């Protein structure tokens with residue numbers, strides 16, 4: 228029995244990655260949502276699942292009184308969650324099989340997981356928002372990162388023929404960049420037609436559509452994200 232703990236669907240990009248992976252992989256799970264930055268005790272509630280108080284987190288095993296029961300396996304960090312699920316369950320989504328494509332996909336996923344700090348801070352995920360014109364306000368660092376993402380998506384799609392980065396099937400690389408596709412839509416980042424088609428293909432996935440609908444229905448607002456304040460907690464991006 229798997230329980231995935233996610234944050235606010237509108238804002239938590241790392242939660243989206245783990246959630247979308249489980250959905251695309253076809254692995255059954257129960258979702259538990261703990262909205263970040265809400266109320267006095269949100270960090271304490273999250274710490275029952277993730278020792279550093281972040282989301283997403285996964286529990287393999289029962290919960291008792293809303294927290295992992297003794298003996299339940301706890302996994303945190305989106306990358307670890309994806310690999311744990313792949314190692315313990317039958318999954319319909321993974322890495323490309325061909326070694327060269329696999330190496331490429333793994334490298335792109337790692338590049339996302341470990342980098343793009345400018346994009347993460349200056350283009351925070353805000354699924355239901357529409358904030359065109361943001362590109363002109365970005366730092367040089369964030370602009371270069373946008374350029375790198377455009378180039379990497381373009382190279383992959385040209386080599387694979389799309390509609391996903393590595394061809395006909397969604398892979399973990401697409402899952403890792405799904406929140407970037409969402410940000411590019413929110414901030415109307417200019418894209419070549421084939422990259423727009425990729426953003427559209429990601430948003431056309433039934434699971435992604437559900438996440439977007441559920442994000443739009445959430446009631447909490449994080450003013451520091453909505454107002455694009457510079458003191459955005461870097462981890463949220």
Ligand SMILES: N[C@@H](CCC(=O)N[C@@H](CS)C(=O)NCC(=O)O)C(=O)O
Pocket residue numbers: 234238239240241242263280281282283303304305306460461462463464
């Ligand atoms: N590397 C982690 C990042 C987790 C993370 O930082 N999550 C954000 C939400 S998207 C968070 O919990 N932020 C809380 C905070 O900034 O205190 C992962 O891949 O899961």
